[in-house]
Amino acid sequence: MNNYVISGVKMLKPSGEVEAANIFISGDKISKITQGEVECSNVIDGKNKFATPGLVNAHTHASMTLLRSYSDDKALMDWLQKDIWPIEDKMQRQDIYWGAKLAAVEMIRGGTTAFADMYGPCMDEVAKVVDESGLRGSLSQGLISFANGEKKLAANVELYKNFHGAADGRITIMFGPHAIYTCPPDYLKKVAAEAQKLGAEIHMHMNETQTEINDCLKAYGKRPFEVVNETGLFEQGTLAAHCVWLSDSEIEIIKAKKIRVAHNPGSNMKLASGICPATKLLSKGVTVALGTDGASSNNNLDMLEEVRLAALLAKVDTLNPLAVPAAQALQMATQFGAAALGLQNVGRLEEGCKADIVLWDMRGVDWQPNYNPASLLVYSANSTAADTVIVDGKILMQGRELKTLDEEKIIAEFTACANRLSNN
Amino acid sequence: MNNYVISGVKMLKPSGEVEAANIFISGDKISKITQGEVECSNVIDGKNKFATPGLVNAHTHASMTLLRSYSDDKALMDWLQKDIWPIEDKMQRQDIYWGAKLAAVEMIRGGTTAFADMYGPCMDEVAKVVDESGLRGSLSQGLISFANGEKKLAANVELYKNFHGAADGRITIMFGPHAIYTCPPDYLKKVAAEAQKLGAEIHMHMNETQTEINDCLKAYGKRPFEVVNETGLFEQGTLAAHCVWLSDSEIEIIKAKKIRVAHNPGSNMKLASGICPATKLLSKGVTVALGTDGASSNNNLDMLEEVRLAALLAKVDTLNPLAVPAAQALQMATQFGAAALGLQNVGRLEEGCKADIVLWDMRGVDWQPNYNPASLLVYSANSTAADTVIVDGKILMQGRELKTLDEEKIIAEFTACANRLSNN
Numbered sequence: 001m002n003n004y005v006i007s008g009v010k011m012l013k014p015s016g017e018v019e020a021a022n023i024f025i026s027g028d029k030i031s032k033i034t035q036g037e038v039e040c041s042n043v044i045d046g047k048n049k050f051a052t053p054g055l056v057n058a059h060t061h062a063s064m065t066l067l068r069s070y071s072d073d074k075a076l077m078d079w080l081q082k083d084i085w086p087i088e089d090k091m092q093r094q095d096i097y098w099g100a101k102l103a104a105v106e107m108i109r110g111g112t113t114a115f116a117d118m119y120g121p122c123m124d125e126v127a128k129v130v131d132e133s134g135l136r137g138s139l140s141q142g143l144i145s146f147a148n149g150e151k152k153l154a155a156n157v158e159l160y161k162n163f164h165g166a167a168d169g170r171i172t173i174m175f176g177p178h179a180i181y182t183c184p185p186d187y188l189k190k191v192a193a194e195a196q197k198l199g200a201e202i203h204m205h206m207n208e209t210q211t212e213i214n215d216c217l218k219a220y221g222k223r224p225f226e227v228v229n230e231t232g233l234f235e236q237g238t239l240a241a242h243c244v245w246l247s248d249s250e251i252e253i254i255k256a257k258k259i260r261v262a263h264n265p266g267s268n269m270k271l272a273s274g275i276c277p278a279t280k281l282l283s284k285g286v287t288v289a290l291g292t293d294g295a296s297s298n299n300n301l302d303m304l305e306e307v308r309l310a311a312l313l314a315k316v317d318t319l320n321p322l323a324v325p326a327a328q329a330l331q332m333a334t335q336f337g338a339a340a341l342g343l344q345n346v347g348r349l350e351e352g353c354k355a356d357i358v359l360w361d362m363r364g365v366d367w368q369p370n371y372n373p374a375s376l377l378v379y380s381a382n383s384t385a386a387d388t389v390i391v392d393g394k395i396l397m398q399g400r401e402l403k404t405l406d407e408e409k410i411i412a413e414f415t416a417c418a419n420r421l422s423n424n
Numbered sequence: 425m426n427n428y429v430i431s432g433v434k435m436l437k438p439s440g441e442v443e444a445a446n447i448f449i450s451g452d453k454i455s456k457i458t459q460g461e462v463e464c465s466n467v468i469d470g471k472n473k474f475a476t477p478g479l480v481n482a483h484t485h486a487s488m489t490l491l492r493s494y495s496d497d498k499a500l501m502d503w504l505q506k507d508i509w510p511i512e513d514k515m516q517r518q519d520i521y522w523g524a525k526l527a528a529v530e531m532i533r534g535g536t537t538a539f540a541d542m543y544g545p546c547m548d549e550v551a552k553v554v555d556e557s558g559l560r561g562s563l564s565q566g567l568i569s570f571a572n573g574e575k576k577l578a579a580n581v582e583l584y585k586n587f588h589g590a591a592d593g594r595i596t597i598m599f600g601p602h603a604i605y606t607c608p609p610d611y612l613k614k615v616a617a618e619a620q621k622l623g624a625e626i627h628m629h630m631n632e633t634q635t636e637i638n639d640c641l642k643a644y645g646k647r648p649f650e651v652v653n654e655t656g657l658f659e660q661g662t663l664a665a666h667c668v669w670l671s672d673s674e675i676e677i678i679k680a681k682k683i684r685v686a687h688n689p690g691s692n693m694k695l696a697s698g699i700c701p702a703t704k705l706l707s708k709g710v711t712v713a714l715g716t717d718g719a720s721s722n723n724n725l726d727m728l729e730e731v732r733l734a735a736l737l738a739k740v741d742t743l744n745p746l747a748v749p750a751a752q753a754l755q756m757a758t759q760f761g762a763a764a765l766g767l768q769n770v771g772r773l774e775e776g777c778k779a780d781i782v783l784w785d786m787r788g789v790d791w792q793p794n795y796n797p798a799s800l801l802v803y804s805a806n807s808t809a810a811d812t813v814i815v816d817g818k819i820l821m822q823g824r825e826l827k828t829l830d831e832e833k834i835i836a837e838f839t840a841c842a843n844r845l846s847n848n
Contacts, residue, residue, distance in 0.1 A: 065792070066793065068792070068793060068795070068800070068804060069793070069794070069795040069796040069799045069800045069803070069804065070793070070795045070796075072749070072750060072796065072799045072803060073745070073746060073749035073750060073799070074745065074746070075745055075746060076745060079745075102789055102792060105789050106789045106790060109789065210743075266736065268740065269736035269737065269739055269740040270735075270736055270739060270745070270803065271739070271745055272739040272740055272742070272743050272744055272745040272747070273740075274740065274743065275740060295804070298803070298804075299799070299800070299803035299804040300790045300803070300804040300805075302790070302806070309736075311694075312690065312693035312694055312733075313693065315693055315694060315695070315696040316692065316693040316696055316697075316698065316699060318696070319634075319696050319698065320696055321497070321498065321499055321500060321503075321694070321695055321696040322497060322498070322499060323696070325496070325497035326496060326497060365526055365529050365530045365533065365831070365835065366530060366724045366726070368489070368492065368526060368835055368838060368839065368842070369490065369492060369493070369494070369838070369839060369842035369843075369846070370493070371492070371493040371494045371842075371846065372493040372494075372496065375493040375496045375497070375723070376492070376493045376723070379493070379496060379694065379722070379723035379724070380492060380493065380719070380722075380723040380724040381724075382726070382806045382807065382808060383806065384806060384808045407789070411789065411792055414792060414793070415792065415793060418792070418793035418795075419793075422793070422795065
């Protein structure tokens with residue numbers, strides 16, 4: 001069993017304050033937090049390190065790393081129809097596995113400890129990657145009614161039965177209806193019924209583009225949150241990705257149904273979707289987490305970039321320099337991220353919580369002078385400062401060295417997949 | 425004399441295309457670019473590297489690294505009046521030096537080869553840093569009429585006479601009238617007259633905030649570009665930083681006077697100033713370069729972040745995914761950056777141009793798969809991928825190892841300055 005202490009580290013408290021602390025880890029939990037000198041035989045020296053909860057990527061499609069830089073700077077429908085969908089159609093079981101495995105390397109290297117993934121087919125391969133990497137993953141089968149909708153729904157049920165709670169609870173399973181424009185209400189009702197039988201939660205794209213809203217209004221005379229709400233899909237707990245274009249009545253639905261929002265600033269900027277009204281949602285008490293989206297629309301899985309973008313974009317969007325200060329941006333990526341994934345006792349450095357921790361190396365020039373570590377992490381540092389990454393008390397990276405994954409082999413296998421997909 | 429070749433490297437051409445090439449360097453210049461095999465005794469292996477022109481930071485205040493994370497998430501006037509100005513008042517000669525020297529480390533580590541600096545007093549210390557570091561710098565004394573305006577103007581004249589063209593031409597000097605709200609028209613006329621006598625160019629903050637525009641309209645009945653234009657200040661070549669709030673008639677002045685714009689997306693977002701209409705300016709043929717601004721309002725000197733922000737912000741600002749594609753964002757940070765600083769034959773990888781080159785290491789997971797290096801650099805990589813940095817043919821960093829600066833000593837001296845300034 002893990003039994004060690006991170007000594008003399010600057011620690012981000014759930015309040016947003018930073019203080020010197022010793023963090024004791026027993027098994028998968030933070031057992032004790034103390035100040036002052038510490039005596040223990042098994043010590044990680046926290047000197048010049050900043051300890052934060054692990055970052056939570058609340059919306060991604062991990063295996064899409066295979067499509068990174070394959071198609072950029074295109075109009076949305078050209079990008080999807082001419083480039084992305086045709087290559088996705090060729091993806092096989094090994095692509096899902098190696099794409100997700102490279103994503104796992106990238107996430108650990110950037111200080112991410114948990115992620116919400118929606119993709120498919122073969123999501124059992126992503127579950128395998130979660131198991132092997134030591135990360136925490138909330139996985140869902142992407143469901144599109146017109147493309148084998150029934151079969152995919154059955155696959156999501158299987159996924160739940162086989163993997164929910166697996167890998168010592170690090171794997172949880174949600175249902176993944178893709179979006180209102182790919183899943184009409186009758187299909188969503190079926191998804192809701194299957195999810196309800198299992199007590200499963202939902203992960204769905206909502207209100208990403210203006211086109212989506214306009215098409216929904218045309219088809220149903222109502223806005224997406226209104227249409228979906230009537231299907232019963234929001235009754236079991238929902239993670240809604242994007243939420244860029246929201247009416248006030250939709251925000252009321254989000255509040256009433258306690259829907260958690262995954263804000264994806266980088267993807268929404270790059271695809272010119274718009275800006276999620278994160279400041280407004282936060283002021284109304286909505287849980288707004290952060291996500292990268294897939295690597296073909298971001299183009300990386302670097303959560304620290306999303307933290308910075310969320311903090312910067314909120315300010316320029318509201319013309320208020322006080323919007324989303326550093327501590328709140330970090331809260332979105334940690335505490336709110338864990339809540340968005342439906343995880344208990346994750347995302348806070350507190351006694352009794354899961355030991356999901358990142359130690360950031362503060363020795364680089366971009367951390368000087370060291371007046372305010374939280375501000376430095378959000379506004380100055382980059383993700384290569386992630387030195388040590390811990391999940392469930394287990395060390396996945398230390399001194400930038402990966403402990404669970406063979407990076408060289410993964411890049412080689414991943415590259416072979418990419419070559420096969422792009423050369424066909 | 426430098427005499428070597430970078431062999432078999434992926435190279436960004438001035439057209440924005442990428443091709444395999446051998447880059448021959450003789451003295452301070454690119455003497456030849458070839459394809460195919462190469463024979464030469466002095467070779468830098470370009471395998472797995474991406475060669476781009478060095479990044480140009482077209483607007484910064486280097487010594488403000490000392491104020492990084494000292495005050496963040498405050499309203500603009502609280503930030504300036506209560507925190508920034510009082511600590512700046514305490515700055516002495518050694519602070520200007522060590523602040524700029526840490527900035528030089530940070531810039532080289534991030535792939536920046538040239539910068540436009542406006543600060544003071546003691547800008548001769550920054551000149552010394554440019555000389556010692558091997559970087560290229562266009563320096564100006566920040567001029568504020570009500571704070572020793574005449575004395576500072578005399579200092580800018582001295583700076584020009586002592587350093588313009590120094591360090592083998594790597595140092596150039598501009599005049600630095602701070603802004604319309606700190607330099608009334610009569611003072612700007614004096615600045616224009618002194619600059620004209622010497623043939624010097626101008627570096628000035630323009631149209632950064634709505635407040636600045638409103639105050640200018642109230643004081644002079646005209647907008648900032650209109651007021652400044654009438655002083656004669658724009659006659660010798662001008663680098664205008666920020667340019668967030670522009671009327672169409674001001675854009676006409678920018679075009680007519682061939683004013684180069686330094687767009688600072690990170691600073692403008694963080695301080696909630698607004699968004700520079702970069703897409704519109706570029707479409708009208710204006711030279712729009714990129715800058716970080718000072719490290720207390722950014723909070724780093726990472727130009728690759730500004731490249732990404734410029735590309736992302738343009739798209740979400742115009743709701744057009746085709747705005748500022750990757751190659752154009754890189755052009756803004758290289759070719760247009762050099763033009764903004766008034767540099768000839770800099771910012772392009774072309775025979776006869778200055779050998780200011782960055783080799784980016786493409787082996788990291790965030791560069792996989794390697795479909796499109798330019799897109800990967802702009803949308804996925806981070807600045808720690810800068811492996812080798814060359815200015816005037818001289819290698820300033822290779823394999824992440826600094827060749828001209830002692831980082832450990834610089835951080836120690838810099839930290840001593842920061843401690844003295846913040847503890848007084």
